[in-house]
Amino acid sequence: MKEPEQKLVVPNGWLEALVRKLRVQGTRVLAPVERDGAVDFREINSADEMAANYVNTRVPLKEILFPRTETILEFDQPSGGDVVFSGVEANAAPTIVIGARPCDLSAIGVLDTVFNWDYHDTFYGQRRANTTFVGVACREADGNCFCGSVAGGAGENEGSDVFVRPTADGALLEIMTERGKKLAQSIDDAAPAAGKEEPLPVAATEERFDVEKIKGWLDDHFDDDFWLDVSLKCLGCGACSYLCPTCHCFDIVDESDWRGGERRRNWDCCSFALFTLHTSGHNPRPDQQSRCRNRLMHKFKYFVERFGRRACVGCGRCIRVCGAGQNIVNVLIDITRAEAATSGSA
Amino acid sequence: MPVEKTACSCSEKLYLPRPATIVKVRQVTPTEKLFELRLDDGSDLGHQPGQFVEVSLFGYGEAPISVSSSPTRKGTFELCVRAAGSLTNAMHKLPEGATIGIRGPYGNGFDTEQLKGKDILFIGGGIGLVPLRSLINYVLDNRGDYGKTTILYGTKSPAEILFTDELKAWEEDPTVDFRMTVDRGDENWTGHIGVITTLLEDLETGPATTYAVVVGPPIMYKFVLLSLRSQDFRDDHVIVSLERRMKCGVGKCGHCQMNSIYVCQDGPVFNYARIKDFPEAF
Numbered sequence: 001m002k003e004p005e006q007k008l009v010v011p012n013g014w015l016e017a018l019v020r021k022l023r024v025q026g027t028r029v030l031a032p033v034e035r036d037g038a039v040d041f042r043e044i045n046s047a048d049e050m051a052a053n054y055v056n057t058r059v060p061l062k063e064i065l066f067p068r069t070e071t072i073l074e075f076d077q078p079s080g081g082d083v084v085f086s087g088v089e090a091n092a093a094p095t096i097v098i099g100a101r102p103c104d105l106s107a108i109g110v111l112d113t114v115f116n117w118d119y120h121d122t123f124y125g126q127r128r129a130n131t132t133f134v135g136v137a138c139r140e141a142d143g144n145c146f147c148g149s150v151a152g153g154a155g156e157n158e159g160s161d162v163f164v165r166p167t168a169d170g171a172l173l174e175i176m177t178e179r180g181k182k183l184a185q186s187i188d189d190a191a192p193a194a195g196k197e198e199p200l201p202v203a204a205t206e207e208r209f210d211v212e213k214i215k216g217w218l219d220d221h222f223d224d225d226f227w228l229d230v231s232l233k234c235l236g237c238g239a240c241s242y243l244c245p246t247c248h249c250f251d252i253v254d255e256s257d258w259r260g261g262e263r264r265r266n267w268d269c270c271s272f273a274l275f276t277l278h279t280s281g282h283n284p285r286p287d288q289q290s291r292c293r294n295r296l297m298h299k300f301k302y303f304v305e306r307f308g309r310r311a312c313v314g315c316g317r318c319i320r321v322c323g324a325g326q327n328i329v330n331v332l333i334d335i336t337r338a339e340a341a342t343s344g345s346a
Numbered sequence: 347m348p349v350e351k352t353a354c355s356c357s358e359k360l361y362l363p364r365p366a367t368i369v370k371v372r373q374v375t376p377t378e379k380l381f382e383l384r385l386d387d388g389s390d391l392g393h394q395p396g397q398f399v400e401v402s403l404f405g406y407g408e409a410p411i412s413v414s415s416s417p418t419r420k421g422t423f424e425l426c427v428r429a430a431g432s433l434t435n436a437m438h439k440l441p442e443g444a445t446i447g448i449r450g451p452y453g454n455g456f457d458t459e460q461l462k463g464k465d466i467l468f469i470g471g472g473i474g475l476v477p478l479r480s481l482i483n484y485v486l487d488n489r490g491d492y493g494k495t496t497i498l499y500g501t502k503s504p505a506e507i508l509f510t511d512e513l514k515a516w517e518e519d520p521t522v523d524f525r526m527t528v529d530r531g532d533e534n535w536t537g538h539i540g541v542i543t544t545l546l547e548d549l550e551t552g553p554a555t556t557y558a559v560v561v562g563p564p565i566m567y568k569f570v571l572l573s574l575r576s577q578d579f580r581d582d583h584v585i586v587s588l589e590r591r592m593k594c595g596v597g598k599c600g601h602c603q604m605n606s607i608y609v610c611q612d613g614p615v616f617n618y619a620r621i622k623d624f625p626e627a628f
Contacts, residue, residue, distance in 0.1 A: 072361045075404040082445045083404045087362040119609055121597040222625055249600030252361075252593045256405040263361075263407070268593075270600060278591055279409075279431040282628045284565050284604065298603065308604040335405045 001160050004174035005181065009195035013169040014187060015098070016047040021186050022096055022244075030064060031098040032057050041097065050099060055142045056315060060245035062111060064097060065127045068242070069266045072252070072273035074124065076260035088262075092126035096183060098134045103315040104145045105135045105159030107245035113307045114248050124262035132179045135160030144198045144316030146329050148205030151313045155202040161246070165199035173199045208329055209302065209336040211310065217339035218301040226338065230296070231289040238269035240318035240326070246299070246311040249275075270294055296331065360596060363402040363447025369422055371442055375506055377428050378473070379438055380414070384422045385448065391423045394455025395480035396587055396615045400595045401425065402447025403440075406433040410592040410610070413451060426508065428477040451596040453614050456481045456559065456585065458488075459614035464557045465493040465526035467549075469570055471500050471542055471562025475508050477587055477614075478561045479518055482516070488519060494556075496523040496549065500566075504535045525549075535611045542566060543573040553578045559585045566627040571618065584618035588627060 022029050023045050023076035033042040034051040038058045042308050044050060051248040075085035086189035112128070138145075147153050157163035161180035166173040172193060182192065241247040255261050268275065271291050277283045285291050303311040312328075319327050370382040385391065391399070393413050400408045409431065415424035429438040440446070446622045458481070466485060470478040497516055501507050507526075516524040525545050527538040538545065542562070558571050558579055567586065574584055590609040592603035602609035603625045619628045 077404070085363070085365075085402075085447065087359060095427070114598060117597065119360055119598070121596075121598055248598070249602075250593070250598070252408055252599070254405050254407045261405060263402075263404075265361075265599075268599070268601075270603070275601060276591055278589060279434070280563070280589075282589075283371060284590070294603075297605075302603070302606040317439075 001156060002176060003151060004157065004163070005177055006175035006184070007032060007230065008173040008184065008187070008190040009167075009170060009193050009197055010173060010187060010190050012125065014189060017188050018186060019044065019098070020048040021188070025186075027094045028093050029098060030095060034140075053140070055140055055145065056101045056104070056317070058243070058317075060107065060243060060315065060317065061097070061100050061296060062107065062245050062248070064095070064131060065108070065124055066111060066248065066250075069264050070123060071262045073263045074260070075254075075256070075262070080227075088296075090123040092123075092124040092130045095101045095127075096132045096134065098136075100133050100135045100160070100274055101138055101315070102135055102154060102156040102159070103145075103151060103313040105133055106151045106156060107198075107313045108133070108159050108312075110246040110303070110309065110311050111248055113309070117307065132161045133159065134162045134164060134183070136164045136325075137166065138203045139166065139167075139200060141205050142316070144329075145203070145205050146208055147314035148318060149185065149208045149227055149314055149332075150211055150310055153202070153205055155199075157248065165197075167197055167199055168224070172199050173233070173312045178299040205314070209332040209341075214300055214332055214335050215304060215337045217335050217342070218297055219336075220342075222297075226334070227289045227293040230326075230331055231287070231292040233324050234288050234292050235324050236271050236273060236288055237323065238271050239321045239323065240267035240328075241271060241295070242267055243317040243321050245313060245317070250301050269297070296328075300332075361449070361594070362410075363400070363449045365445050366448045368440055368442050368444050368446065371440070374426065374508055374510075377430075377506075378426055378508060379427045379429070380509075381427060381437070382422050383425065383446070383448070386445070390420055391417075391448075391451055393417055393423065393451035393480075396455035396459065396477055397451035397453045398477075398592075398595070398614065398618065399425070399448050399450035399452065401427075401437070402435070402449070403433050403436050404447065405434050408447075408449070408593070409433045410452075410590075410595060412477035412480070412587075412614075414479050416480050416487060418484055418487040424472075426479075428473055450595060451569075452610055454612065456587075456615050458484060461485075461557055461559075462491050463493060465552065465555050466495055467551055467556050467558040468495070468497045468499075468592045469542065469546075469558060469562070470498070470559045471566035471570075472502065472506060473508070474560075474562035474566070474587075475499055478559065479509060479512070481559060483512075486516075486519070486522070494523070495521060496551065497525070498542060498545045498549075499524075500528065500545065500562075501526075501527040504527045504532050541569065543569050546570070546577065547571045551577065553580065557583050557585060561587045564628045571628075580619075581622055582617055582619035586616055586618055586621075587614045588616060588621075589614070 030041045032051045041056040115124040161177045163174040249268045250265045299311040365386040366383045414426045592602045592610045593599040597608040597611035
């Protein structure tokens with residue numbers, strides 16, 4: 001939890017007024033919208049379009065900053081001539097995202113790290129600089145949410161530019177960043193918080209495993225039959241990675257016709273058999289067992305060692321989407337138990 | 347007040363290659379061609395020995411290729427490419443004068459400062475000689491800065507031997523101890539036969555003052571590393587270069603991730619002591 005720069009109280013109806021104002025200004029507004037039974041971030045013109053009740057969106061927030069596919073350059077080959085190629089601008093229209101969940105916002109921190117740790121990624125950076133996130137505390141969780149075990153939980157404000165805590169007659173707004181302050185200028189009827197406001201209770205997500213102990217077990221169990229057991233339930237389809245708010249691997253491919261085309265980057269996944277396959281035939285991760293191990297190790301060990309934070313935020317999407325019923329919480333509980341057994345503290 | 351567009355402080359052309367022209371192409375083995383390239387903007391590539399570039403063939407994509415020439419040879423640079431996948435096969439069909447795209451150089455390259463004053467034992471297996479050659483020629487062009495130079499080179503058969511003119515020059519160079527072997531000879535082969543570790547057996551090296559620089563296929567590392575250890579080489583006196591299916595080359599796409607390391611940025615050159623406990627390294 002971070003200390004906000006500013007706290008404001010707003011009455012019911014503040015959101016409707018804000019969206020109206022932003023749209024009149026011509027600003028792009030994204031919010032969770034239900035369509036065909038799925039809630040996802042879509043452009044809205046009015047707050048009425050927002051989904052009334054949603055635990056989280058189907059596709060995570062990452063897609064707004066890091067689309068599933070995007071053009072990174074274009075090329076053209078006039079007949080008989082040399083190839084001409086040119087870069088493209090990232091589509092980075094100023095955007096306000098309303099209704100993001102704390103888990104997904106915490107995941108943006110993971111993406112920020114990867115896309116900036118050495119080189120700064122052009123496309124990600126331009127969108128990031130032009131996107132303002134309004135997070136909302138979760139009043140409801142479902143059985144697959146586990147943010148309380150890995151991240152700050154349902155009321156975590158970190159990662160938001162403005163964080164909304166609903167109250168009985170409006171909301172308490174926590175203004176977290178300069179971008180948030182700018183947005184707050186468009187919020188009518190906002191008054192400085194008096195400190196007596198009582199936000200409605202957030203969803204409870206109790207701690208179901210111990211991440212420190214998991215890291216300890218992973219440190220010592222690269223070679224273990226456990227990974228074979230885990231992999232037997234993995235189809236290698238990549239759905240978990242695509243819907244993971246922190247997974248950020250991508251492929252770069254050319255798509256062209258007889259004359260020209262474009263280079264795109266597309267979401268990719270370390271669970272795919274081709275992900276690490278060399279042209280020579282050598283594959284550093286030749287079986288599903290090594291790939292499942294890498295995915296889990298990367299989230300709970302390698303990323304921690306490299307960047308000092310976990311690459312799992314407990315959104316539960318990988319559990320909801322898995323066609324084979326793989327459940328990362330059960331896997332992590334199993335590891336916690338195994339750790340307890342090996343350290344003799346069971 | 348409308349929200350204004352904000353500029354980011356990112357590398358504007360991170361994924362945009364620079365055009366380069368193929369100045370010269372030479373078929374060096376039945377499967378490898380040596381491409382001499384010049385960047386169209388007239389600049390030097392500015393690489394370190396051991397670095398790589400992402401080669402663009404529009405319509406085919408990109409592939410990571412080691413730079414084979416030494417930065418001491420200015421103006422152009424060389425890539426030695428095996429026709430193995432779709433991009434490299436297409437590249438083999440390109441004539442002199444054709445344009446390709448180049449991103450990079452990327453990666454760390456060999457630490458030429460650390461090696462100064464040291465005896466160097468180069469061990470190259472097969473196409474592993476390609477990146478090694480950039481360092482060998484760098485050392486030979488700065489002869490006074492480095493100690494005793496030994497080069498061991500092995501291929502599966504005589505047909506796969508690369509850079510034959512240069513090998514001859516190394517053989518005739520009195521300051522270089524050059525030895526080579528093939529796994530299987532043919533009717534014309536009169537040289538040494540056997541895997542590369544057999545060359546190590548009758549070599550007199552001083553492990554205390556020598557750095558071994560090893561580049562080859564995964565299987566070669568396994569045996570050469572064992573052999574070096576039996577000759578009392580310290581782990582931190584062994585330098586290796588790893589191959590990975592790199593896509594972005596700038597530490598983002600995740601394809602070359604191994605433990606907490608990005609091979610494209612933290613490598614491809616590693617001190618063996620740093621990665622010896624990583625089971626996926628070789």
